[in-house]
Every structure is written in structure tokens, then in C-alpha cells.
Amino acid sequence: MDENQARTVVRGLREGHTHAWQSLYDCYAPRVWHGVARLLGSQSADIGDVVQESLMAAARSIRTYDESKGTLWVWLWGITRLQVSLHFRKCQQQARLNRPEWLAASQGRLARWLEGNDSLAPDLLESAELQQLVRTVLIELPDDYAELLIAKYLEDEPILVIAERERTTETAVRSKLARAREAFRGIFKKLTGETMTDAEACHEHT
Template sequence: MDEHQEREIARGLRGGNPDAWRALYDAHAERVWRAVARLMGPSATDVADVVQETFLAAARSAAAFDPDRGTLWMWLWGIARVRIALHYRQEAQRDRLLRAGADHPHRRPGETRDALADGELNALVRATLTELPADYETLLTAKYMDGDSVETIASRERATAGAVRSKLARARQAFRDTFGKRTAGRPARTEP
């Protein structure tokens, strides 16, 4: 989508034009879905909820969209990141409440503690990624979830491989710091 199309859609969104909404959705829905799914994991229901909440929030705030501050994609992705973080906060609150009255709310008959712990670890990693600056989250996701090489990332970002490695080091440190804060006070995983 070129800059002219972006501005036309933005003008239509601010004016409440249904065609602008269709154009926005057609241009970005799949990309929003994929990006949200990368951070949230395999639960299609949760991903669908967050994507829907993203577009609803975009509808509520369309009049405030300013194309001079960024692209439609960056605006939508910013909304989606807030919705993902909110999802994890609500999920953590639900888990705390449920754990107060049950051994473990997500355990199914025959499910091992290791599988349960792995699922919790995956959720913690995804939640941690949502708390990082967007460029760090994007970089770490590309490298470690999508399996992109440093050279591929450098080409896409129009940067040198050395610059990407340096930024990756800072992103990993930010992840470690944030993950450490999230897991502080949690019991260590023990083997049976």
C-alpha cells in the first residue's frame, strides 16, 4: 500500500466511511492475525479475540489517527500489542483466582506436570515479549520464533549484520530483565 492509499484510507476512517474500513481490514487483517498469533501461540480462539478487539479499538479511536505520526500498520500493531498485554494480564488474574481454590485450573486428567510447566513457560515468554519495545519484540520474534538469520533481518531492516547483532544483544538483555521481573518470586521448576 502506497502513501497516497494510506492517506485516503485514513481520511475515510476519520470520516466514518465504511469503504475505508473494508480497505483497512482487507489490507491488514491477515498481517495483524499472523503477528498476534506469533506472540500468543496456538490458541486460535485467543488470537481471534485479540484481533477482533484490535479492530474494535481501532474503530473507536479512528478519529484520532494521524498519518503524520506513522503508518496504518504501526497504528494497528500498537493497538494489538496493548490488547495482547491486556489479554495476558487478565489471564494472570484469572489464574491467580483459580489457583486460590484449586490445585491447578488447566490440568486435565493424565496431563503431566512437565507439559503443564512447558505451557506456562511458553505463555510467560510470549507475555514478556509483549512488554518489550516493539522493535525488540519484532527482532527477537524474527530471530527466535520465525528462525530468520541475522543477514535476512539486516536486509529487511536495511541495516548491517553487525548493527542487527548489536541490537539483538540489547533486545536479549531487555528480555532477560523483563522475564526476570515476571518470574521473581515464582517457585523454580523441579523435576519429579
């Protein structure tokens, strides 16, 4: 969708035209679906609900869109990230109860990964609960950090492929990955109120 088409859609939504809603859906729903699936996990049964809520929220708040602050997609993706965050928050009470057990089950591997001393083995995220914890942290990260961590560790993309797509060097990607892990660690600590090694140590002494 080019700028002129975006303006037409925005104007139509503000005037309550059904065809404008359909145009928004046709153009952006697949992209929103893909983004939500990356954040929730492709097997999540909630992807469709979050996508629908995101598009409906966008339609309701279309008057807040200001093209001087970014494209229609940037605005829509911001709303989508908020909807994903709200989805995770619905599960927070149970998540808080189980986090020590999830962390202990990782046997220190999640902590070693965040310190840059280990790779994120696929079996580490076999637990649906631990996946949810990791993805809850990812949604709080800046877009570029979250996208990079998802690509490298959840989708297993090689550094070279990421560098080529981002039109940068492998060294630059590795450096950014280290910064992204550091940001992940900080948000993780804020959300859980403890470090992973603390949780594991408590488990070892119980």
C-alpha cells in the first residue's frame, strides 16, 4: 500500500466506510498474522483472536493516527504489539506462581545463554510455560532486538543470513545480539523480581 492508498484508507475509516475496513484487512492482516505468530509462537491457538483484536482496535482508534509520526503500518504494528502484551498479561497470575519451577527446569541453560556462554537449545523451549515466559519478555523489548532474538534463537536463522537481510556484517549482528541479550536479561529481572541463577539456587536447596 503506497502513501496515497494509505491516506484513502485512513480517510475512509474515519468516515465509517466499510470498504476502507476491508482494504485495511486485505492489505495488512497477513502481515499482522505473521508478526503475531512470531511473538506468540506459530502453534498458539490465540493468534487469530489477537490479530482480530488488533485490527478492531486500529479501526476504533483510527483518529489517533498521525502520518507525520510514521507510516500506517508502523502505527498498526504498535497497536498489535500492545494487544500481544495485553494477551500475555491475562496469564500473568499463573505465570508468577510457576516461574521458579520453569527456571529450575532449564537447569541453568537459560542463564548461560543470557550470559552469552551457551546456545539456546530447541528442547529448552519445549515447555509451553517457559516459551510463554520468554515471549513475555520479548514483547517488552524494542522491535529490532526482539526481531533479532526471534530470528536467531527461535527460528534458528544463521548469522550470515541475518546479516545479508539486514545489509550489515556478521560482526555487527553478533554485537547487536549481545546487546539484545543484555536488554532481555534486564527486562527478565524486572518482570520476575529475581535472576535465573537465584531461582535455580533456591530449587537446588529445596
